[in-house]
Amino acid sequence: MAVIRDSKGQALLLIAIVFVVFMDGLDASIVNIALPYITSSFAIDAGTAVWITMVYFMMMASLLLIFGKLADRGIIKKILVAGLIIFSLFSLSCGLSNSFETLLISRIFQGIGAAIMGACSPLLCVRFLPENRLGIGLGVIAAGASIGYASGPALGGILTEFLSWHWIFLINVPIGVAGIAFLLRALPQDEGYVRSYFDVPGSILLVTATITGIFALERSTHLGLENIQIISAVTICIVSVILFIIWEGRCEAPLLNLSIFRSSKFSPVFIAYFLINLVGTGKWYLIPFYLALIMGFDSATSGMYMFIQAAITVIISVPIGRWSDHVGRRWFSVVSCLAMAISCAILIFIDPSMGLLPLITVAILSGILWGFSGPAAGRIVEHVQEGEEGTGAALIAVSGYFGAAVGAALFAALFSFISDSGNVPFTDLDPGTFMLGFHGVMLVGLVMAIVAVVLSAAVKDKCPPESSMVPAQ
Structure with a gap:
C-alpha cells in the first residue's frame, strides 16, 4: 500500500477518517438517552434494556483486532466499505425493529460493522500517511471521536423527543449511503492482496475471551460474584485466554504476534495508552451521575458541561499531533497521563460546596487528556517491532475501544x-453512599494514572528517520 504524498489525497483521507470515527463515536453514545423510551416501547425492564448497548460494545471490543489484521492484508478499502454497508443496513434494521429480539440481533450486526470501521481508522493513518504526518492523523481521530461522542446524547434526545427512538438508528442510513460513496472516491485502491492462512482458531478464542470477560465484569455488580453465570463466564474467559496464548505461541501465522510484548519499549507505551482509555472513559462514565445526583444538574446542563471536554479536544488535538510529528511524542504522552492523574486527584476530594471551579478544571483537564492522546497512540506504532506496524495500528483501536468498554x-x-x-x-x-463510592473509585483511577505517567516517561522517543524530516509534498 503506497503512502499518499499529494496534499489533496491526504486531505480526502483525513476527511474519510473523521467521518468514520465520528460515526463510531456518535453511535456509541446516542443510544443511551433513548433507552427509557425503548424500554417502554417493548415493555422490558432496565436490566434487559442494557443488552442493547452491551452487545454492541461486545462485538466492537472482540472483533477490532481481527478486522484490523484482515484489512492489513491489502484490502483495507474493501473491508472498510463493507463495514459501513453492514453498519448502515443494520441501522435500518434497528430502526424498523418491531420486537426487542429483532432490535438486539440488529445491534449485534451493527456492532460488527462498527468494529470494522473502528479497526480501519488508525490503519488508514499508518498505511497511507507519511510518517511525519502520523500525529496529525491520530489527532484527527481524537477530534472526530470526541465530536461524535459528545454530539450523541444531544442529537439522540432531540430525535427521540420530536420524532421517535427509531430515528436514532434511521439517521445513520442516509449518512451511511453518502459515506459509502465518499469512501469509494477518497480511499486509494487496494493493492498487494495475497490469499494466505488466517488464524481462525485464535480469532475464535479471542472473541470468546473478550465477550465472556466483558459480560462478567459488567454483570457482576447486578448478579453478584457468586452467581453461576458470572462464575461460568469468568471460567470460560480464563480458559480461553490460556488457550489463546498457547495457540498463538505455536501458530506459524498468529492473529497476534505475542513476541512484540517482550519489548521493554513497546509494552510500557501500549499499557500506558490502554490505561489512558480505561481511566479516561471510566472517570467520564461516573461524572454525569455526580452532576445529576449531587449537583442537581438537568440533562441539558450536564450535556453542556460534558461538551467542554470535547471542544478542547477538537481545538488542540490536530495541532498537538502536528507538533509531536516534529519534536517527538514522549512528553505529549506524559502530559496526557498527567492531566488524567490531576483530574482524578481533584475528583477524590471534590464536594458540591466547592462550586463549579473544580468541575470546570476537570473538564479542561479531560480535554487535554484526549487532545494529547494522539501522540500516546502513535508511540504504539513507533515502538512496535519492524514489520508489525499493521498489528500496532490494530492495537491502537483495541486499546481505545476495549479500554473504554x-x-x-x-x-x-x-x-x-x-x-x-x-x-x-x-x-x-x-x-x-454515592460520594463514598465516587471518591474511592477516583483514588483507584489516580493510582492507574500515575502508573501511566511513569510508563510513558520511561520510554524515550525513537530518533526520527531521515525521511520524516522531509515535509510531504
Missing part, C-alpha cells in the same frame, strides 16, 4: 464494591 464496566463494579451498594441503581443511592 473495560473502563466503564470496571469503574461501575469498583463503585458498587467500595460503596457496598450492591446492585442498587446509582440514582437510588443517598448522597453519602
Whole structure:
C-alpha cells in the first residue's frame, strides 16, 4: 500500500477518517438517552434494556483486532466499505425493529460493522500517511471521536423527543449511503492482496475471551460474584485466554504476534495508552451521575458541561499531533497521563460546596487528556517491532475501544464494591453512599494514572528517520 504524498489525497483521507470515527463515536453514545423510551416501547425492564448497548460494545471490543489484521492484508478499502454497508443496513434494521429480539440481533450486526470501521481508522493513518504526518492523523481521530461522542446524547434526545427512538438508528442510513460513496472516491485502491492462512482458531478464542470477560465484569455488580453465570463466564474467559496464548505461541501465522510484548519499549507505551482509555472513559462514565445526583444538574446542563471536554479536544488535538510529528511524542504522552492523574486527584476530594471551579478544571483537564492522546497512540506504532506496524495500528483501536468498554464496566463494579451498594441503581443511592463510592473509585483511577505517567516517561522517543524530516509534498 503506497503512502499518499499529494496534499489533496491526504486531505480526502483525513476527511474519510473523521467521518468514520465520528460515526463510531456518535453511535456509541446516542443510544443511551433513548433507552427509557425503548424500554417502554417493548415493555422490558432496565436490566434487559442494557443488552442493547452491551452487545454492541461486545462485538466492537472482540472483533477490532481481527478486522484490523484482515484489512492489513491489502484490502483495507474493501473491508472498510463493507463495514459501513453492514453498519448502515443494520441501522435500518434497528430502526424498523418491531420486537426487542429483532432490535438486539440488529445491534449485534451493527456492532460488527462498527468494529470494522473502528479497526480501519488508525490503519488508514499508518498505511497511507507519511510518517511525519502520523500525529496529525491520530489527532484527527481524537477530534472526530470526541465530536461524535459528545454530539450523541444531544442529537439522540432531540430525535427521540420530536420524532421517535427509531430515528436514532434511521439517521445513520442516509449518512451511511453518502459515506459509502465518499469512501469509494477518497480511499486509494487496494493493492498487494495475497490469499494466505488466517488464524481462525485464535480469532475464535479471542472473541470468546473478550465477550465472556466483558459480560462478567459488567454483570457482576447486578448478579453478584457468586452467581453461576458470572462464575461460568469468568471460567470460560480464563480458559480461553490460556488457550489463546498457547495457540498463538505455536501458530506459524498468529492473529497476534505475542513476541512484540517482550519489548521493554513497546509494552510500557501500549499499557500506558490502554490505561489512558480505561481511566479516561471510566472517570467520564461516573461524572454525569455526580452532576445529576449531587449537583442537581438537568440533562441539558450536564450535556453542556460534558461538551467542554470535547471542544478542547477538537481545538488542540490536530495541532498537538502536528507538533509531536516534529519534536517527538514522549512528553505529549506524559502530559496526557498527567492531566488524567490531576483530574482524578481533584475528583477524590471534590464536594458540591466547592462550586463549579473544580468541575470546570476537570473538564479542561479531560480535554487535554484526549487532545494529547494522539501522540500516546502513535508511540504504539513507533515502538512496535519492524514489520508489525499493521498489528500496532490494530492495537491502537483495541486499546481505545476495549479500554473504554473495560473502563466503564470496571469503574461501575469498583463503585458498587467500595460503596457496598450492591446492585442498587446509582440514582437510588443517598448522597453519602454515592460520594463514598465516587471518591474511592477516583483514588483507584489516580493510582492507574500515575502508573501511566511513569510508563510513558520511561520510554524515550525513537530518533526520527531521515525521511520524516522531509515535509510531504
